Amino acid sequence: xxxxxxxxxxxxxxxxxxxxxxxxxxxxxxxxxxxxxxxxxxxxxxxxxxxxxxxxxxxxxxxxxxxxxxxxxxxxxxxxxxxxxxxxxxxxxxxxxxxxxxxxxxxxx
Amino acid sequence: xxxxxxxxxxxxxxxxxxxxxxxxxxxxxxxxxxxxxxxxxxxxxxxxxxxxxxxxxxxxxxxxxxxxxxxxxxxxxxxxxxxxxxxxxxxxxxxxxxxxxxxxxxxxxx
Numbered sequence: 326x327x328x329x330x331x332x333x334x335x336x337x338x339x340x341x342x343x344x345x346x347x348x349x350x351x352x353x354x355x356x357x358x359x360x361x362x363x364x365x366x367x368x369x370x371x372x373x374x375x376x377x378x379x380x381x382x383x384x385x386x387x388x389x390x391x392x393x394x395x396x397x398x399x400x401x402x403x404x405x406x407x408x409x410x411x412x413x414x415x416x417x418x419x420x421x422x423x424x425x426x427x428x429x430x431x432x433x434x
Numbered sequence: 435x436x437x438x439x440x441x442x443x444x445x446x447x448x449x450x451x452x453x454x455x456x457x458x459x460x461x462x463x464x465x466x467x468x469x470x471x472x473x474x475x476x477x478x479x480x481x482x483x484x485x486x487x488x489x490x491x492x493x494x495x496x497x498x499x500x501x502x503x504x505x506x507x508x509x510x511x512x513x514x515x516x517x518x519x520x521x522x523x524x525x526x527x528x529x530x531x532x533x534x535x536x537x538x539x540x541x542x543x544x
Contacts, residue, residue: 359532368524368535369478413478415533420466420485421493422526422533426477 328352329416331425339433344401346428348414351395358397360388361413363427369413373399404432436461440525440536447543453498453512455539457525460506466528467508469500470535471521478524484508515543 331348338344348358357376361369375381375388375397387400401408411427437460447453459465469481480493482500490500497516501509508525520543525536 366540368538371532371534374532420491420528421468421480421483422528423480424470424478 327425328418328423329414329425331412331414331428333426334429335431336428337431337433338404340404340406342404342432344404344408344430344432346399346401346412346414346430347396348398348425349396350414350416352416352418353392353395355416355418357417358388358390359415359422360386360397360399361415361424363411363413365410372412401430404430406432406434408432436529436534438525438527438534438536440539442539443537444540445542447515447541449517449543450514453510453515453519453541455510455523455525455541457508457510457536458506459527462506462527462529464505467502468526468528468533469508469510470524470526472524473521482510517543519543 329350359374360372362372363369373383373386373388375390378390378392381388385402389398409432411429413427414425415422439458466485468483470478471481472478482490482492484490484502487502498512523539526533
């Protein structure tokens, strides 16, 4: 079982809709999680991190963590075509950061 | 300010040739540094990480090696490239806010 898993997609949503991206993890000891956005041909950029149960909001982005069910999600409200990218979920493991395979999001005008 | 530099941006190398990719960080000291590789359409694979000068940990056996000759310099090398070494190579450092990536090097082995 991979440590961090994501559905590869693509997830297609219309402009203005809510995009919901999900990630599951296997290590119950994981304390924090990171969401990165990666545009095609570019390096990943950090969007949000979350380390406590519940929701964390930043503008149009909301990260949700459920430690009991071992999943973390990212909601993007009012999705824009510029949000079209691959979204990577990651969890620290010791001194390292382990990534899921990423979910490709397509926002259609 | 803290920045990470990575070069070159693109590289085309023949099979069997050597490789040297360099990564430097500015504005911080004693950073944890990382080399990741991303094959086309795939996720990020951790290759090496370093917590200090001369300290290298390897995550997967491969045709590559890494060195950290200075506090803020991390080098990825190969003596003889294979076709399977093609990919997008990313250097990263661990900051308080998370892991920050360099702009990457796209390597094509032909």
